Amino acid sequence: MKQIPLNKGGQPAxxxxxxxxxxxxLRLDAEHYFKLKSLVRTSGHGTAEVLRQLIAAGRVRERLRREHLDFMSQLKGMARNLNQ
Structure with a gap:
């Protein structure tokens, strides 16, 4: 008899x-709605993810943008020069 494999592959459960x-x-008035939309826009996450972060930690962190990465690389270069 031929055995049928139990694991067919794919994403794990x-x-x-x-x-x-x-x-x-959730129902919001205009003030709270626009505050939520501004948080979504500045953080770069979706509305559901922003609400999850607010519930879990009480704050929403902004994603690093290209400008921030450029400033960080300049700062690392200055730190290297100071160490020399």
Missing amino acids: ISEGRRKKYLLS
Whole structure:
């Protein structure tokens, strides 16, 4: 008899604790809506991810932009010159 393999490949199953199965419906007034939209715009994340970060940590961190990376590389160059 031919055996059928149990593992067919593909993406592994997500554990029950990590599965996003709860849906949140939220009504906002104009002031809070535009505040949320500004957080989304400055952070570079989606609305759902911004809300998850606010719930988990109470803050939303902005992604590093190209300008920030340029400043960091200049700062590293200055630090190297000081060390010499």
